[in-house]
Amino acid sequence: MNRKQLTYFMEAYRTRNIQAAADAMFISHQGLSRVLRSLEEELGKKLFTRQSFSIRLTEEGVLLRDRAADLIGMADRITSEFVSLDDIPGGELYLGLAESFQIRYLARQVRRLTEQVPDL
Numbered sequence: 001m002n003r004k005q006l007t008y009f010m011e012a013y014r015t016r017n018i019q020a021a022a023d024a025m026f027i028s029h030q031g032l033s034r035v036l037r038s039l040e041e042e043l044g045k046k047l048f049t050r051q052s053f054s055i056r057l058t059e060e061g062v063l064l065r066d067r068a069a070d071l072i073g074m075a076d077r078i079t080s081e082f083v084s085l086d087d088i089p090g091g092e093l094y095l096g097l098a099e100s101f102q103i104r105y106l107a108r109q110v111r112r113l114t115e116q117v118p119d120l
Contacts (some may be wrong), residue, residue, distance in 0.1 A: 001042055005074055006068040007034045009047065013065050016054050 012032065022032040040047050046059040047061035058067060097103050114120055 001039065003072065005039050006033055006072055008032055009039060010068055011065065012036060012048070012055060012074065013057060013061070016056065018050075018055060 005068060008021070008025055008027070011025050015021045015024060019029050020031055022029045025032065027035075036047065036081075043060070043064070045060035046058050047064055048055040049058055095106065097106060
C-alpha cells in the first residue's frame with residue numbers, strides 16, 4: 001500500500017463515484033478501478049459496495065478511511081516541515097578570538113548583521 005493508493009481511495013470515498021474520482025485525480029476510470037481493486041486484494045477485504053452510479057464504504061472501508069486520513073495528514077506535515085527547514089535562517093556559529101580588538105570588531109559586525117537580518 002502506498003500514498004498514491006490511499007489518496008485515490010480517499011478521493012473515491014469523497015466523491016462516492018468512481019468516474020468523478022477518476023476525473024478529479026486525472027486518471028482513467030479503469031485505472032482508478034484497478035488501483036482500488038489492487039488495494040482490496042492487498043488488504044484482503046472489500047472496501048466499497050458498488051451500486052449503479054455510486055459507491056459506499058464497507059465497515060473495513062471506514063476503518064481504512066480513518067487510517068488513511070491520518071497517514072496522508074502526517075505525510076503532508078512531514079513534507080511541510082522539511083520544506084520549511086529552508087526558511088529558517090541561522091544555526092550555531094562558534095568563533096574563537098584572541099585579541100580584544102577582534103572581539104569589538106566582531107560585536108559591531110554581528111550587530112549590523114542582526115539589524116539587516118532580524119530573524120537571524
